[in-house]
Amino acid sequence: MTAPVKLLYFAWLREKAGVGEEDVQPPATVATVAQLIDWLETQGGGRAEAFADRKVVRVAVNQEYVSLDHPVTAGDEVAFFPPVTGG
Amino acid sequence: MTAPVKLLYFAWLREKAGVGEEDVQPPATVATVAQLIDWLETQGGGRAEAFADRKVVRVAVNQEYVSLDHPVTAGDEVAFFPPVTGG
Amino acid sequence: MIRVQTDDFDLGAELKALTAGNHAIGGLCSFVGLVRDMAGGEAIGAMTLEHYPGMTEKELERIEAEAQARWPLDATLIIHRYGRLEPGDQIVLVAAASAHREAAFEACHFLIDFLKTKAPFWKLEGTPGGGQWVDARDSDEAATRRWTQSSGKAAE
Amino acid sequence: MIRVQTDDFDLGAELKALTAGNHAIGGLCSFVGLVRDMAGGEAIGAMTLEHYPGMTEKELERIEAEAQARWPLDATLIIHRYGRLEPGDQIVLVAAASAHREAAFEACHFLIDFLKTKAPFWKLEGTPGGGQWVDARDSDEAATRRWTQSSGKAAE
Numbered sequence: 489m490t491a492p493v494k495l496l497y498f499a500w501l502r503e504k505a506g507v508g509e510e511d512v513q514p515p516a517t518v519a520t521v522a523q524l525i526d527w528l529e530t531q532g533g534g535r536a537e538a539f540a541d542r543k544v545v546r547v548a549v550n551q552e553y554v555s556l557d558h559p560v561t562a563g564d565e566v567a568f569f570p571p572v573t574g575g
Numbered sequence: 576m577t578a579p580v581k582l583l584y585f586a587w588l589r590e591k592a593g594v595g596e597e598d599v600q601p602p603a604t605v606a607t608v609a610q611l612i613d614w615l616e617t618q619g620g621g622r623a624e625a626f627a628d629r630k631v632v633r634v635a636v637n638q639e640y641v642s643l644d645h646p647v648t649a650g651d652e653v654a655f656f657p658p659v660t661g662g
Numbered sequence: 663m664i665r666v667q668t669d670d671f672d673l674g675a676e677l678k679a680l681t682a683g684n685h686a687i688g689g690l691c692s693f694v695g696l697v698r699d700m701a702g703g704e705a706i707g708a709m710t711l712e713h714y715p716g717m718t719e720k721e722l723e724r725i726e727a728e729a730q731a732r733w734p735l736d737a738t739l740i741i742h743r744y745g746r747l748e749p750g751d752q753i754v755l756v757a758a759a760s761a762h763r764e765a766a767f768e769a770c771h772f773l774i775d776f777l778k779t780k781a782p783f784w785k786l787e788g789t790p791g792g793g794q795w796v797d798a799r800d801s802d803e804a805a806t807r808r809w810t811q812s813s814g815k816a817a818e
Numbered sequence: 819m820i821r822v823q824t825d826d827f828d829l830g831a832e833l834k835a836l837t838a839g840n841h842a843i844g845g846l847c848s849f850v851g852l853v854r855d856m857a858g859g860e861a862i863g864a865m866t867l868e869h870y871p872g873m874t875e876k877e878l879e880r881i882e883a884e885a886q887a888r889w890p891l892d893a894t895l896i897i898h899r900y901g902r903l904e905p906g907d908q909i910v911l912v913a914a915a916s917a918h919r920e921a922a923f924e925a926c927h928f929l930i931d932f933l934k935t936k937a938p939f940w941k942l943e944g945t946p947g948g949g950q951w952v953d954a955r956d957s958d959e960a961a962t963r964r965w966t967q968s969s970g971k972a973a974e
Contacts, residue, residue, distance in 0.1 A: 674830010
């Protein structure tokens, strides 16, 4: 990848990961959301803990809900958050 | 019967009957709402026309919905009206 | 609370008053009925609402009590106007407040559905051809029936 | 129309504006969500609503467009607040106006059900034990699903 991937974390995922927003340069082998998470878990901080239960992690790529097998490419905005509780 | 029966007519039943409110003294043979209507149809004005289609006549005795076989006694307030259309 | 009146009502003030000071309320659902300027493709001028004083209040109280018995509600309100109304005027307000949104929604829906077929009001629409009493709609009867066929709405 | 804001909103003024001047509207259904002072038996102080700026607006616009596509609506409104809110404060307002009451009710119900599971907001409740992120409820997921299993609500 050339341009970085912009990551956003919300609610308790932000608190556990210890970061709200970061630009990352994952290796070229990272092609999907699931692979991005696999790689992030190796990047220290609270990231491994934040992603420990993937069933409760919701993902949006470029502000659209996606599943874990969705592609991730350079320049994407990828957001991680728990099930929403507004309203 | 001793005390009169108070009758109320609403909406197009009032317009057809040509009366909104009246006190009547039906004969002693009148014991139910249906019998009261039978008798009223003989009492002139537009009453016969008002009751021509009984399927669309709603009846309340003492301000409670009742069916045509409900008893009518002296002193009752009996109201006739079409299906309601408020709200 | 129920009110039957000729005067207009202040929607915002009524709704605010319904939840004021009660922090157990999580949801407030309301419905306002308004006078339309068209009905069945025909232009409507003013409309006149006739009602049965005495029985109207009894029926509205009964409907409100039934809603309170069916759902856990913190507050309910029914206001219905009568007399002459112009297009755009408010006719009726029903509202229900509860800790939970489903109860508020269902109770509010129940209130207006029952009011539509039980409360003794009749609409006389002013059309170019003269006054026309509005016919009751089968769909209103059907809407009421669905609340009597089960304890709630079956599919929910 | 959708709005995402920290400021409170004037419920009466918002609802009035929604129907003003449109005499084709026969019914206006609205729902207001309020901050409760209890949750799961525990006292709640202030609450903080976090959201995802950008995606929030997109999701709310999508939900509103979907309601407009499903029902014949004259007007719709979604206002959702974020930031710090106290018990009794208004959190959200959804409203739908239509010629017909069923459309107004169903669309309003749809708007809040979808918002509850799609719009990226998260509640942090202040309890005596500290901040607690609110868990999503299965009942909210179920409420959303019922709109996707058929074109309307099956039993109606």
